[in-house]
Amino acid sequence: xxxxxxxxxxxxxxxxxxxxxxxxxxxxxxxxxxxxxxxxxxxxxxxxxxxxxxxxxxxxxxxxxxxxxxxxxxxxxxxxxxxxxxxxxxxxxxxxxxxxxxxxxxxxxxxxxxxxxxxxxxxxxxxxxxxxxxxxxxxxxxxxxxxxxxxxxxxxxxxxxxxxxxxxxxxxxxxxxxxxxxxxxxxxxxxxxxxxxxxxxxxxxxxxxx
Amino acid sequence: xxxxxxxxxxxxxxxxxxxxxxxxxxxxxxxxxxxxxxxxxxxxxxxxxxxxxxxxxxxxxxxxxxxxxxxxxxxxxxxxxxxxxxxxxxxxxxxxxxxxxxxxxxxxxxxxxxxxxxxxxxxxxxxxxxxxxxxxxxxxxxxxxxxxxxxxxxxxxxxxxxxxxxxxxxxxxxxxxxxxxxxxxxxxxxxxxxxxxxxxxxxxxxxxxxxxxxxxxxxxxxxxxxxxxxxxxxxxxxxxxxxxxxx
Numbered sequence: 001x002x003x004x005x006x007x008x009x010x011x012x013x014x015x016x017x018x019x020x021x022x023x024x025x026x027x028x029x030x031x032x033x034x035x036x037x038x039x040x041x042x043x044x045x046x047x048x049x050x051x052x053x054x055x056x057x058x059x060x061x062x063x064x065x066x067x068x069x070x071x072x073x074x075x076x077x078x079x080x081x082x083x084x085x086x087x088x089x090x091x092x093x094x095x096x097x098x099x100x101x102x103x104x105x106x107x108x109x110x111x112x113x114x115x116x117x118x119x120x121x122x123x124x125x126x127x128x129x130x131x132x133x134x135x136x137x138x139x140x141x142x143x144x145x146x147x148x149x150x151x152x153x154x155x156x157x158x159x160x161x162x163x164x165x166x167x168x169x170x171x172x173x174x175x176x177x178x179x180x181x182x183x184x185x186x187x188x189x190x191x192x193x194x195x196x197x198x199x200x201x202x203x204x205x206x207x208x209x210x
Numbered sequence: 211x212x213x214x215x216x217x218x219x220x221x222x223x224x225x226x227x228x229x230x231x232x233x234x235x236x237x238x239x240x241x242x243x244x245x246x247x248x249x250x251x252x253x254x255x256x257x258x259x260x261x262x263x264x265x266x267x268x269x270x271x272x273x274x275x276x277x278x279x280x281x282x283x284x285x286x287x288x289x290x291x292x293x294x295x296x297x298x299x300x301x302x303x304x305x306x307x308x309x310x311x312x313x314x315x316x317x318x319x320x321x322x323x324x325x326x327x328x329x330x331x332x333x334x335x336x337x338x339x340x341x342x343x344x345x346x347x348x349x350x351x352x353x354x355x356x357x358x359x360x361x362x363x364x365x366x367x368x369x370x371x372x373x374x375x376x377x378x379x380x381x382x383x384x385x386x387x388x389x390x391x392x393x394x395x396x397x398x399x400x401x402x403x404x405x406x407x408x409x410x411x412x413x414x415x416x417x418x419x420x421x422x423x424x425x426x427x428x429x430x431x432x433x434x435x436x437x438x439x440x441x442x443x444x445x446x447x448x449x450x451x452x453x454x455x456x457x
Contacts, residue, residue, distance in 0.1 A: 160300075161263065161264065162300045163300050163301075163302055165260075165262050165263065165284065165300075166296070166299070166300040166302065166354075167302075167310075168261070168283070168284035168285045168288070169260050169261075169284055169285075169288055169293075169294050169296075170285075170288055170310070170314040170317075170370065170374070171285050171288035171289040171314050171317040171318045171321065171374070172285055172313055172314055172317050173283075173285050173317065174283070174285065176313065176317070177285075180305055180310075180313065181302070181305070183304070184302065184303060184304025184305045184353070185304060187304045188304070
């Protein structure tokens with residue numbers, strides 16, 4: 001089975017380090033001209049990333065998909081510090097919650113005084129399949145430099161009723177229709193290797209009660 | 211033989227009563243047009259027949275092929291042969307058009323107890339229907355309705371209808387947002403589908419569409435019910451006098 005929770009540092013001449021996500025804080029130092037890529041499918045545990053962009057053109061690209069069910073209560077903590085000027089961070093987090101699941105997402109982007117020309121983005125979207133599921137998102141931007149680009153956004157809601165109806169009106173049953181929409185919604189963050197996990201999770205957790 | 215029977219139907223959205231004792235019978239092979247001013251309940255009618263959850267039926271009955279439609283889920287209605295061509299087709303980002311149609315077709319075949327289409331037969335059937343309506347391969351590769359112009363969306367609805375071969379087609383303001391060329395393509399697409407067993411319900415504001423698709427009956431709908439029925443000449447009369455006299 002291929003590792004799906006993958007943290008990878010890539011330099012100009014290829015992969016520098018490739019490690020699985022561990023429990024507790026994963027501290028990653030990204031030197032100059034290096035890209036840190038995180039592809040995380042979050043099902044079983046908390047995630048904590050602390051990313052330090054320390055050199056010219058250090059970049060990080062974090063993609064997280066979370067799927068939460070039952071009474072599970074998880075945290076995702078991301079802290080990125082643009083310690084050097086000219087660094088870039090991009091975080092995309094998408095997830096689905098059902099039953100009584102709860103997710104807390106804390107995302108912090110720090111840009112100290114000398115981090116000019118830095119760019120930092122954090123985007124989250126969560127789909128709730130049950131009324132008792134919830135997501136709490138605390139995005140935080142801490143900016144002391146004056147020539148930077150930075151944004152964060154979060155949207156949480158049920159599946160779109162009109163999209164669902166469009167599929168039903170073409171004869172597709174409700175469970176399949178929900179799966180199609182959920183998969184479409186996750187697909188841009190979804191490397192092929194995650195497909196079977198997502199399919200398996202949806203087979204167990206998507207039902208007509210929505 | 212009656213294909214669709216609507217008896218004393220009352221329906222509402224939220225607290226607002228929209229359909230008020232609406233009755234209509236459509237026999238096999240007939241084309242009925244419903245015309246009416248804005249807010250008369252035309253789109254509510256089409257959504258209620260298709261089973262949109264935002265509309266609540268408070269009383270009345272709908273039978274399709276003798277089956278109680280109000281007891282069926284929207285997908286059961288579709289698979290039984292009811293097709294709604296949407297006034298505003300919904301965009302489905304990330305859902306490929308070809309895969310969407312394959313899922314819909316196989317759902318219908320499964321419902322009818324027939325074997326699913328294999329990939330080759332499916333693609334062949336898809337291409338034939340697509341070519342007839344000017345649907346390009348590129349459009350089939352795009353997500354459903356995403357980035358389509360108003361005209362392309364209506365062509366896509368007509369294409370889906372031709373592909374799924376329903377017995378009863380509701381065209382909800384098919385002509386809105388269409389230029390004259392697109393209107394011609396779409397109405398030709400509808401006309402080639404005319405068959406002795408297939409019926410159509412055309413909902414429109416304007417007589418213009420009925421120049422292209424000739425109805426057997428025209429009904430005027432005002433304030434949630436039919437106030438006058440006639441043949442195609444009623445539409446011409448309406449074009450002349452407007453809806454004012456019915457209010």
